[in-house]
Amino acid sequence: MPPDQRVIADFRRRLREAVENNREAWAASRRLVAPSAAAETVQRLQAAVAGSSLDPDIRQALLQVLGPAHHDGQQAIPQEGLRELTGLNPTKAVRNLCLLLGVGAGAVEAGPVSSMAQDQVEAAVRSHDNPFDVLLEADVASVVDCGAGDLTFAEKVVEQYLGPLERGGRVLILHAFDRLNPQEPFSTFVQADRDRLQQLRRRSSPALRFRYDGNRDMLDLASWRQACARYTIAVCRGA
Template sequence: MTPVQTEGYAPCVSRPPSTPAAEPAAPQNPAQLRRFLQESKSADPDAWESARKLVHRSRLEHTLARLVERIQHSPLPGTLRDGLVAGLRSASAEGTDRVRLKELTGLPPTKAIRALCVHFAIVREEASSSGPPPHEVEAFVKQDVSPYDLLLQVEKPSLLDLGAGDLSFEEGLLDQYLTSLQQSGKALTLHAVDRLQPGSQLGGAYHANPERLRRLTRDAPDTLQFRFWGGVDMMDLSTHPHLLARYTVLTCHAPATPTFAYEPTRLSPATIHSHLTKTKGEYRTVRVRGEKALEVMHRGQALTFPHWKFVIHGPLALLDLAVRRGALCILSAIDDEVFWEILAQLVEDPGMRPQDVVFTPNVLPEIFGHVHQALTSVKIGERCNLSDVTPLRQNLLGSTTPQERKPPTWSFRFVEIRRGAVFPGMPAGSTARQFRHMSEEVPPWHLVLVPERVPSR
């Protein structure tokens, strides 16, 4: 039996999407601004280089207008905000207000504008807008094809897999698509992240398979740009500058429960803790051979998990990440508990988001009404357009960054729901394939989402 050392009960950590943990505060004075700008340059050299095109004579006026608008809506102190706006409004290709910008940023005008474009995410937005527009993505996925075929339609295909696990999905994806991409002369950027810390004794078969990882990295052809990051929380991607600002496709297979099974903006920490204890068992943090872990007493048996197993992010945080990072978002092998919590955030009717009511099977028909009846009638292998069942939510408030005083607003212009874990012509990971052997499990759900940003008013 594995020896454990008790550290106490693990709190149920709730992190609403409006307060990302890893992001620093806004600079409060010119000295801090200069430090922030230097850190932004160092953290993302590709963005710094890309900012050159934004200060080209043909684009400078438009760039300055965007910067001024972004700074005016930023959380910077008034004097710093007003000083930057005044300096930028009088700036030009020749830099007519060198003194003011140099005092505030420590940089000559052109470099100051480039650095501000990096810090205030103008460069990232530029990269984001280069993907296929939402209406074209929607038109494509409405065809009777695999949504992953979108990778074959764009000039620079890319995919980000959140919670990549054993990398079996990556292997299946490449088996299906890499040859076609090579024949068309396209290079695929394939990035994968997972919370499990490489080398951890916890997590078992969900760790990245060493042989697959070797084939994907050392033996990869020039037409595949693959990277895997282990020990990374998907909610903390801002610290990884090598990730793209936006991907053609974003995937999350079997979104973790209870991580995404409870929405912190809808359920109180006490309610979540009570339900977890009732359904999973008492839990506490322990040490297993020196490694921090979570011990859950389930039906008289002590089960050990990674220490973050019961950290709650909620579906809004996952959806916010999806809309920011993917032109097309695919959530697959979603268990019943997670699915209904996600669905509640996708529909317009606020009555389907009651406060402090846990979505147990017995309350679902009453809360979701005709939507529940329609969706539970979908047979395995079938699909439906959610907007044919109920209006989609028009404003999904995103998380703020240090560069934004007002959070951006997103919506999903298209939501397709499929029933089942594995579909013909679509790559799947090991978790999805395991569902066929889980006779006691409710058939999982599959979501295909097309996000778009709602213009600010």
């Protein structure tokens, strides 16, 4: 049975918000539909859809549309069905779906990774009263906040460490994600504060690289491990 129109409308809204919440990742996602990557992207997207928490009718419809890829290059992107489900041309639909489901996040977010070994980071953390002071001495000052809530922690990290890092000619990389989307009508006690989110995104300092992802599956432990491994410090809090 095809999905209900209200279900489709909600699905399309989530696709739009996935782009609105992360324009940098949207721009970078072009590489996921390049001729050399499209077939693999569709294959990974199919697996992500199968394991997602999308509405069952939407999930089944997407799996039927994506199906086994029979072509290479951009011809691997299915032309039939995606437009009807997403309201987008097929290439944009695949890119939006990748953002929504976190497919290819590692490639999109590829950035500097600290050369410090895990035991070196742990030793540095133990040597400070405030463990986050390691950001001032690590070769890459990067933090991922899993279960970011209302973003008060992210705001405090920026307030305390951006200035010293900027004065030293360095960059602060801060990635926060949560299972909720700040555009949805949940309590502000468990949802990213909209004003705080916009302030962090619009911070004028070129030394801050901030990203927020909503609608993340907080039980996808494999994705967590892959994402968190790129950061000097990972903070996992109640989600």
